[in-house]
Each structure stands twice: as C-alpha cells, then as structure tokens.
Amino acid sequence: xxxxxxxxxxxxxxxxxxxxxxxxxxxxxxxxxxxxxxxxxxxxxxxxxxxxxxxxxxxxxxxxxxxxxxxxxxxxxxxxxxxxxxxxxxxxxxxxxxxxxxxxxxxxxxxxxxxxxxxxxxxxxxxxxxxxxxxxxxxxxxxxxxxxxxxxxxxxxxxxxxxxxxxxxxxxxxxxxxxxxxxxxxxxxxxxxxxxxxxxxxxxxxxxxxxxxxxxxxxxxxxxxxxxxxxxxxxxx
Numbered sequence: 620x621x622x623x624x625x626x627x628x629x630x631x632x633x634x635x636x637x638x639x640x641x642x643x644x645x646x647x648x649x650x651x652x653x654x655x656x657x658x659x660x661x662x663x664x665x666x667x668x669x670x671x672x673x674x675x676x677x678x679x680x681x682x683x684x685x686x687x688x689x690x691x692x693x694x695x696x697x698x699x700x701x702x703x704x705x706x707x708x709x710x711x712x713x714x715x716x717x718x719x720x721x722x723x724x725x726x727x728x729x730x731x732x733x734x735x736x737x738x739x740x741x742x743x744x745x746x747x748x749x750x751x752x753x754x755x756x757x758x759x760x761x762x763x764x765x766x767x768x769x770x771x772x773x774x775x776x777x778x779x780x781x782x783x784x785x786x787x788x789x790x791x792x793x794x795x796x797x798x799x800x801x802x803x804x805x806x807x808x809x810x811x812x813x814x815x816x817x818x819x820x821x822x823x824x825x826x827x828x829x830x831x832x833x834x835x836x837x838x839x840x841x842x843x844x845x846x847x848x849x850x851x852x853x854x855x856x
Contacts, residue, residue, distance in 0.1 A: 626693070628790050628823045629655040629678060634687035636673055636846075647673045648684070649846040657790070660810075660817050660824045660836065665843035671827045672795065674843065678825060679714055679793050680706045692790045711740045715784030717794040721776040723768040729755060729779045730764040736786040754782040758812065774805040778812070785816065792816070794826040803832050810836035 636648040648670045655661055663671045676682045677689065680696065689697035692713055696702055703709050723732045730751045737747035755761040760778040768776055777797065784792055794813070798806035810833045817824050826837070834840060842849045 625656040625658055626821075627654060627690075628657050628692055629653060629825065630688075630690040631678070632688040634674070634677060634684045634689070636670075636677065636682070636684050646846050648677075651687075651846075651848045653841070653848060655823045655825060657821045657823055658817050659838050660814050660826070661839045661841060662834065662837040663825065663827045663841050663843060664829070669843040670846045671843050674848075675793050675795060675825065675827050678791065679716065680709055711736075711787055713789055713791055715787070715789040715792045717777075717780055717784045717792065717797045721768070721780035723771075723776060723779060723783075725768050728765050728767055729760070729771065732768070732779060733783045733786055736783055740787055750786065751782065754785055755779065758782050773801055774808065777801065777805075777809055781809070781812065781816070785820065788820065790822050792822055792824045794824060794828075796828055796830070797826055798828065798830050798833055806830060806833050807836070 631651060631653040634648055634651040634653075635646070637644055637646045639645055651674060653674075663674060665671050673682065677684050678691075683701065684697065686699065687697070688695070691709075696709065723729075724735070727735065730748055733751035733754055734744070734747035737750055738744060742750070752761060752764055755764050758778045758781060760775050760782070763771060763775055763779070768779075771779065792813070797813070798809055801809060813824050814836060816822065839850065
C-alpha cells in the first residue's frame with residue numbers, strides 16, 4: 620500500500636465519456652474520480668462494456684474524455700481540452716503500456732524490441748541497446764536478449780514486454796489483462812514483479828483484469844459498473 624504522503628501520480632476528476640447523441644448515445648463513463656499515488660498497484664474490475672478499457676485509454680491519453688479533468692504526475696493534461704500539444708511525447712515520457720498479448724515485434728530480438736522505444740525517444744542505437752540489456756537483466760531475462768519473440772515462453776515474452784514498458788522510466792504503467800495468457804504460477808510472478816517495480820521505480824500501476832487469481836496482489840480494487848466507479852467496499856467514488 621502506498622504511503623498516504625506519497626506523490627499523487629494520477630488525478631482524475633469528474634471524467635465522463637459518451638459516444639453518439641440522442642437515442643444512440645452510449646455513456647461509457649459517468650463522473651469518474653480516481654486518484655493513484657506512487658508505489659500503488661490498483662486494479663480496474665468489471666464486466667465487458669463497463670468502461671474499464673475506456674478509462675485506461677483516457678489515463679493513457681489515447682482517447683479524450685467528453686468532460687472532466689486529468690492531471691498526470693503533477694501536470695494538468697486535460698480540462699475540457701488537451702493542454703499539451705504533443706501527446707505522443709507525453710506518452711513517451713510518462714506512460715508505459717503492457718498488453719494482454721505481449722505485442723512484441725516478431726522481426727526484432729528481445730533487446731531490440733525494448734531498444735526501439737528508446738530510439739523513438741531520441742536515444743542513440745548504442746545507448747538504447749545498453750539500457751535495454753540493463754532492463755532485461757533486471758527482469759531476469761537477460762539471457763534471452765538475442766532471442767526472437769517466437770522462441771520465448773509466455774512468461775519470458777511478458778517480461779520483455781514489461782522491460783519495453785519501463786524503457787523510459789515512466790511514472791505510470793498501464794496494463795490491460797497482463798496475466799490473462801499466463802498460468803497461475805507465472806501470473807503470480809509477473810504481479811510480484813510489477814509490485815516490486817512500482818516500489819523501486821516510484822511509479823504507479825493501473826491494471827484492467829478479470830484474473831481473480833491475482834486480486835490479492837493489488838493494493839486497491841475498483842469496480843466499474845455502467846460507467847460508474849466503485850471502490851473495493853462498493854462505495855461510489
């Protein structure tokens with residue numbers, strides 16, 4: 620659990636998102652407030668269509684809310700409009716993404732999958748590869764740095780994907796079903812690793828999951844129902 624005095628990394632206020640108008644209007648999110656501090660690992664739970672992925676994508680600055688305010692790492696990012704011109708740069712600097720399926724590029728080996736993110740951020744090829752190898756070693760998969768994705772096990776590939784998400788030392792890590800493709804043992808290992816990363820990197824992690832076997836690895840569980848957010852006790856936020 621994060622220290623109550625730790626830095627507020629995600630601060631969402633009155634976030635709403637709807638699609639369409641009139642009879643065809645769909646309210647994906649309704650007045651959602653969410654605060655996550657450094658060191659915290661939190662889960663977004665709920666049935667399909669409840670708004671989990673929409674909320675994750677708003678935090679990730681991939682889609683814009685219809686209404687509300689977004690602050691990330693102490694910076695105002697959205698208030699009825701985007702306050703940053705270069706959202707791509709914002710994502711590169713502050714946010715790492717982990718997906719259900721590792722989404723590694725099949726024509727690059729493990730280290731170059733990680734290094735690519737650093738090169739996109741302006742690092743030289745040599746510097747990017749050195750940092751990539753450091754991360755793979757940190758995640759105990761450095762011995763597979765020259766392996767192509769097709770030759771990695773599911774757990775190894777997910778660790779490479781986590782290294783890629785950490786490449787630019789983001790303060791926010793967003794994970795969409797990060798353990799769905801893993802068995803119970805590997806899922807537990809990945810979640811313990813994410814908890815370690817949140818603490819050691821002074822970051823926060825928000826994960827969308829249906830995976831009940833990892834619920835005990837989260838500091839807080841938030842339930843989305845009909846676009847509204849409830850905490851683990853079921854009280855509306």
